[in-house]
Amino acid sequence: MNEALRRAMADARLTDDQLAERCGVDIKTVGRWITQAGRVPRARHRWAACEALGEDEAVLWPEAARKAVKIGPDREIVSVYPYRSGCPASLWRSLITNATEDLTFAGYTNYFLWLEQARFGTALRRKAAQGCRIRFLVGDPDSDLTRARERDEAVPLTLSTRIRVTLAELEKIKAQPGIEARFSGGHAHLSVFRFDDDMIVTPLLTHRVGHDAPTLHLRRRQDDGLFDRFASHVAELWESGSPVWQGDAHG
Template identity: 80%
Template sequence: MNEALRRAMAQAHVTDRQLAERCGVDIKTVGRWITETGRVPRARHRWITCEVLGEGESVLWPAAAKKAVKIGPDREVVSVYPYRSGCPASLWRSLITNAERELTFAGYTNYFFWLEQSRFGTALRRKAAQGCRVRFLIGDPDSELTRSREKEEGVALNLSTRIRVTLSELDKIRSQSGIEARFSGGHAYLSIFRFDHDMIATPLLTHRVGHDAPTLHLRRYQDDGMFDRFASHVEELWSNGTPVWGDASDG
């Protein structure tokens, strides 16, 4: 039995039928993936399954992953998505849930988390209470940069409104030690979300909103690789940011 696949499905609350529908296969096929030793799905079915379950191919099918192992700088690229909206909600949830040391949300508004992740504030409060550092880098809703980007986007729910939603939600949990927030304009066209050694990076395209941005799922495997370079960028922004709540301490 593929115990890793069975366990991942149980943790993600995904049934055989649901996974079969997402992969476009018969439910009996999924059953064979689980129960038959050595059974390895086709590559595209493995990729869809990994996205649905928020788990890596090396965990679910280590033999297949070993054959396709990357040895160059691109080994830190776990997955790519033409649009951030194509990045499964289950992957975000898994990354947030599994992080133990660091959660950094360096999106200009970070609005979509409150919209798409159930009980997001509660999850952040719990993580911080467990010793995980939780940080938000947010655009200043009253800045000229924000007004300029609002003109570019030209959408009804403008940037400043989305930022203020995030600020309002953060204000509800700011009393929890370990949750910090700073204003920064340096990431206006690049959003970085870090979950320990995993990261989602979304370079924003002109005249496009965040959910239309091409998206990379990265995992740290080397010094001074793609992960470290993006992480260094965020740390510089953080050090130069302005505390949202007027507390200059670094937590």
């Protein structure tokens, strides 16, 4: 019996058929995961189960975790997605929910967050009220760089429109202490989203919009690793950015 899996399902109040649906497998398969302690699901099914249960792979299937242990610089890479749209919305939600100290959204528009995350503004207010620092880096909708990228993307929903949607949403929550926003052009082709010691990074490809970009989920494991390099990049952009709310203490 895989007692760790059974307990995690009980804690999450998920039945066999509910977990099976979340993982895209048959209910009998989940039954075998529980009753056969040595049975290890395929990687994508393990990851889906861990996400659904809010538990680490090393707890549910320690044997698989030991085999997958990385010791080089790539140990900070949790998962890779060929497209940002393939990164589950539930992962974003759990990262936002679990962060307690630092939420940084350094996407050029950040538009998709308001679109894909239900009651996103309310969640940000709550996190800020709990003491979490929340920062947004956005592109200037009227800049030459934005216009150049709009020509490159050539899509009906323009970059400047998407930025203005984010700015309008931020305007609604700017009175909440702990929420800040700045303009920057230095991340026009690289989006970095930080959630304490987790990070999602999307390098944008030419003629492609953000949801079409390859995406990395990173977790900090070492000094001066991938995580720290991207965090330093964002910190530098923040220091050189200009305030979104002129004359406001947030800037």
